[in-house]
Every structure is written in C-alpha cells, then in structure tokens.
Amino acid sequence: MTEKDFLLQDEAYARLVAWAERLPHAILLHGPRGVGKLQLAEHFARRMLCESRSTDIQPCGRCNCCNWFLAGNHPDFRLVEPESMARTSASEEGAEEEGGSGGTKRKPSIEIRIEQIRELNDFVHMGSHRGGRRIALIHPAEDMNVPTANALLKNLEEPPPQVVFVLVSHRPARLLPTIRSRCVQVPVAVPGRARASRWLESQGVKDAASWLAFAGGAPLLAIQFAQSELGEKLAAWLRAVERNTPDAIEPGSDREALEPLVDLLQKHALDRALLGFGQASKYGGRLMTGPGPKTHPMPIEWLRYARELGRRRLLARHPLNPRLFAADLLGTYPGVER
Ligand SMILES: [Zn+2]
Structure with missing residues (x-):
C-alpha cells in the first residue's frame, strides 16, 4: 500500500471487506464531516472491483480495473455528487449546457439533481461491462431533495442483481427514513489522533497536530484549513x-x-x-x-x-x-x- 492509499478508516474498511462474499445491496456510511468516509467508500469500491485473485484485503493496484478506477473511468463504477463538488470537467460541461437563456452559465448545483439519479438508474439497469459487480457511490446522500431521493429509492427497493449502492452521509437524520431503512448502516468515527496526524504528515501538512485540534479531530477538515x-x-x-x-x-x-x-x-x-x-x-x-x-x-x-x-x-x-x-x-x- 502506498502512502497515497494510507487509509484513515482502516477498521471500518476491514469490516466492509469482510462482507465481500455477501455484500448488502445498499450500505450507508455515516459519521462526522472530514473523517475520511469518502476515501473509505472509494477504496472499498476499488477493492470490490479489483480483478486480482489475491486474498489481500487491499486492491492490487496493478490490474486493469484498479488502473481504470484510479484514472476515474471504471465502466462499472459511478460517483454521484452535487455539481458544485465535482472533480471532473464532464459535469461542469453538463451544467453549462442547460445554462438558460442567452447562454448565461447556470451555477453548479449544490444538490444532487434528479437527472443525475435518472442517469444512475440507467447505469444500474445496464449489464456489467466486466461481468461482475457494479457500484454506485452517492455523496453526500443528504444533498438530495425529496423527489430526487424518491427516484433513488425505487432502485433501493428493487435492486438490480450485482449492484451495490454505497451512500455516504454527514447528516443521516436528513435522509428519508425509507432510504435509511433500506441500507445497512456503518458508523464511521473520528479516527485516532495518532493515525490522523500520521496521515496529515504523509500529505505534507505542517503543524499537523494544531490543525487537527482546530478541526475537532477531523483530518480532512484539518487539511482543508492548513492548505x-x-x-x-x-x-x-x-x-x-x-x-x-x-x-x-x-x-x-x-x-x-x-x-x-x-x-x-x-x-x-x-x-x-x-x-x-x-x-x-x-x-x-x-x-x-x-x-x-x-x-x-x-x-x-x-x-x-x-x-x-x-x-x-x-x-x-x-x-x-x-x-x-x-x-x-x-x-x-x-x-x-x-
Ligand atoms: Zn486490482
């Protein structure tokens, strides 16, 4: 495992991977903001899609699937986030297309849009490219309004085979109860201070301990403050x-x-x-x-x-x-x- 892969949430990760043979069709990772839930979810998705036959709990980092995943184009994986958070240019282009009259740019949405969930529904009903699982990661899951959440709910109620939904939430109380009840819930806690400090140092953060303290122990918040x-x-x-x-x-x-x-x-x-x-x-x-x-x-x-x-x-x-x-x-x- 490289430093880039250094996981803040190693215990929760081991717990998730232990389910590999009998994965629930929907998992809700919830916990405070900035503790590494998204990193955990992505690493787990990568391991579930990795085609190495090794029994190692880590993804191999060498197979085609690992490479596609790291390059952000694994055909059996989708990450759904509000446009305002998107790291890819594709969704920014999407946001500009529907710019309204006179070619003015629409602001990137701070919520997950219903169109994104409809696209996700097409993805989950399509066959798998690699003949295995497909994984849909939704982050943060509370950033859906009621119609959008209901569009997702239909799939959680009748999940297509071999599809796993991973929902990540900082505020699970804001999810529809019907969504929460369809998911196996996995709490993700603030990582230990030593582990969090080590991770921050591996990311080149100076004065890691003070920023971690200032962020109330949440390492991703600490790195945002520091950088x-x-x-x-x-x-x-x-x-x-x-x-x-x-x-x-x-x-x-x-x-x-x-x-x-x-x-x-x-x-x-x-x-x-x-x-x-x-x-x-x-x-x-x-x-x-x-x-x-x-x-x-x-x-x-x-x-x-x-x-x-x-x-x-x-x-x-x-x-x-x-x-x-x-x-x-x-x-x-x-x-x-x-
Ligand atoms: Zn691999």
Missing part, C-alpha cells in the same frame, strides 16, 4: 470575537467560509458550555484559542448559542446576504457587547 486561507481566516475571526472586537472582522461575501464558520463556532461554544457545567469537553477544549471573553458568559449562554447555530446551519449554505449572515453570527457570540 487554504480558510484556516487562518477562521482562527483570526475566532480570536476577534473572543477579544470582543467583532468589528475588526471583514467577512466580505465569502460564501465558502460560512458553513465551516458555523461548524467551528458551534463546536467551540459546545466545549465552553460543557466545561462551564463542569463536564469533560467533547472536542478536548483543543479548539480554544485563549481564555475566552472577559465577561465570562454563563454556560447556558454558550449552550443557547450552540443550539442557535445548529438552527442556522442549513441557512449557511445559501444565505440571502453572506455578509449580514456572518456579521450576525459573530455579533451574537456570547460575551460580545452589543
């Missing part, structure tokens, strides 16, 4: 509200930063609340940047703020006005004087 301006920006915002200087923050119209900001503030507030109530902190208090606001908000205030952020989480994806949204989040931070 973009986002991490520094969020850390600076957090310091500013703690010092009661939210006006020093210029949120701009940076939509990309809003969801991670809500996530970070919520974890942070929850930890402060737990510590305030004399309990162990969930994120190890490692997110905290300093002693906290001078006004020492009561634990109940932190809890209320954390709950309020939970409510606003959904709005963070498409706020009417990103600047106002961020200003409001930061301005209502406990201890900030208004």
Whole structure:
C-alpha cells in the first residue's frame, strides 16, 4: 500500500471487506464531516472491483480495473455528487449546457439533481461491462431533495442483481427514513489522533497536530484549513470575537467560509458550555484559542448559542446576504457587547 492509499478508516474498511462474499445491496456510511468516509467508500469500491485473485484485503493496484478506477473511468463504477463538488470537467460541461437563456452559465448545483439519479438508474439497469459487480457511490446522500431521493429509492427497493449502492452521509437524520431503512448502516468515527496526524504528515501538512485540534479531530477538515486561507481566516475571526472586537472582522461575501464558520463556532461554544457545567469537553477544549471573553458568559449562554447555530446551519449554505449572515453570527457570540 502506498502512502497515497494510507487509509484513515482502516477498521471500518476491514469490516466492509469482510462482507465481500455477501455484500448488502445498499450500505450507508455515516459519521462526522472530514473523517475520511469518502476515501473509505472509494477504496472499498476499488477493492470490490479489483480483478486480482489475491486474498489481500487491499486492491492490487496493478490490474486493469484498479488502473481504470484510479484514472476515474471504471465502466462499472459511478460517483454521484452535487455539481458544485465535482472533480471532473464532464459535469461542469453538463451544467453549462442547460445554462438558460442567452447562454448565461447556470451555477453548479449544490444538490444532487434528479437527472443525475435518472442517469444512475440507467447505469444500474445496464449489464456489467466486466461481468461482475457494479457500484454506485452517492455523496453526500443528504444533498438530495425529496423527489430526487424518491427516484433513488425505487432502485433501493428493487435492486438490480450485482449492484451495490454505497451512500455516504454527514447528516443521516436528513435522509428519508425509507432510504435509511433500506441500507445497512456503518458508523464511521473520528479516527485516532495518532493515525490522523500520521496521515496529515504523509500529505505534507505542517503543524499537523494544531490543525487537527482546530478541526475537532477531523483530518480532512484539518487539511482543508492548513492548505487554504480558510484556516487562518477562521482562527483570526475566532480570536476577534473572543477579544470582543467583532468589528475588526471583514467577512466580505465569502460564501465558502460560512458553513465551516458555523461548524467551528458551534463546536467551540459546545466545549465552553460543557466545561462551564463542569463536564469533560467533547472536542478536548483543543479548539480554544485563549481564555475566552472577559465577561465570562454563563454556560447556558454558550449552550443557547450552540443550539442557535445548529438552527442556522442549513441557512449557511445559501444565505440571502453572506455578509449580514456572518456579521450576525459573530455579533451574537456570547460575551460580545452589543
Ligand atoms: Zn486490482
């Protein structure tokens, strides 16, 4: 196994591969954001399609199937993601085609579109190219509206032979109950700190331990923070509200930063609340940047703020006005004087 293949979720992987002879037709991998669920799902799909006869639990990395998979063109595999996440240019072209009047480009969808599920339905009903399994990976599965989810459900209810659906979800509670009940659920936990740090170092991340702490233990979030301006920006915002200087923050119209900001503030507030109530902190208090606001908000205030952020989480994806949204989040931070 190369460093590129270094798996964050080796235990969950071993569990999945152990099912190889009698795979469920639908599997739901769920767990916190940034812990390696997609990496796990892709590695597992690659192993299930690998044509090596070896009993090794890892894909061989040499057969045609492994090569196609790594090149992103295995004929018996489909990855369905919202256009806004797509790594391939094909779907971007698709998004431009239906650009509406006057040739204006349509924005890439942040949800999985029903057309994508219809295409997937064609794929699963087509014969296998290699005479074996076909695998459909849907990520993140909660990013489907009800009609889209229902289009998928038909296939989960009457699965074509030799087809395996792998659904990946950060928020399984948002899936249709009928979808959840058709899947064998596999929880995916935050990986151990040592493993996560080793993985981050293998990816060339400097200061891996601090970024991992800042990301609440989620290594993919940590790498995103470390390798973009986002991490520094969020850390600076957090310091500013703690010092009661939210006006020093210029949120701009940076939509990309809003969801991670809500996530970070919520974890942070929850930890402060737990510590305030004399309990162990969930994120190890490692997110905290300093002693906290001078006004020492009561634990109940932190809890209320954390709950309020939970409510606003959904709005963070498409706020009417990103600047106002961020200003409001930061301005209502406990201890900030208004
Ligand atoms: Zn192979």
